[in-house]
Amino acid sequence: MRIRIFGNLTDIFGADNYTIEPAATVSDLKEKLEQIFPQLRNCVYLTIVNDEAAQENDSIPSDAEVALLPPYSGG
């Protein structure tokens, strides 16, 4: 699955998107990502699944659009 990355998280991933093997739930995905990028554990971010802010136990459909959003800083 392809994840879109924004804001300061792009410094950790080194890109604005990242491809990883599918994860069943948000917490599975976060666990996998935090193993690869341990710095993520210190970051505040929302996980968006198909335009909605997802909770830890929410499942991730295989074709979902997933995005990681740190706190906003526009304006």
Next chain:
Amino acid sequence: MNERQKNFFIEGAISEIYIAEILQKYRTETKAGGHSIFLGQVRADEKDGQEVQAIEFTAYQEPAIKKMAQIREEIIAKYKLIGLHVYHSLGIVQKGEICLFAFTCAQHRKPAMEACSELVERLKKELPVWGKEICNDGSHHWKENR
């Protein structure tokens, strides 16, 4: 004047001429009695002894456009506005340049001013937009909204 704005993102800085052109459209809007404008400008902050030269803005665009449309509709209805325009930069904006233009127009000054203030506060809080401050030595810091 409340025709739906299709996209509120502009690539690069927002030109003063563009702002003047929007203002000029309101000459024929003779029921209007007050306009309120907020312009956000890139500030040359000092970060770890370096000066901010520019901010690079990125956005999660499709959700940001949907959210902005919702905020726009809500504020127009709440303050019974005659007009509302809002533009935000994407990409690089140099220090001293304009990166946000918010404009509200109403019959009287109070709704125009309160609507403009609420518009700016809401978009800073609710829109998935990020600013990367780029310093003169090439280092960068991620902007934080206060």
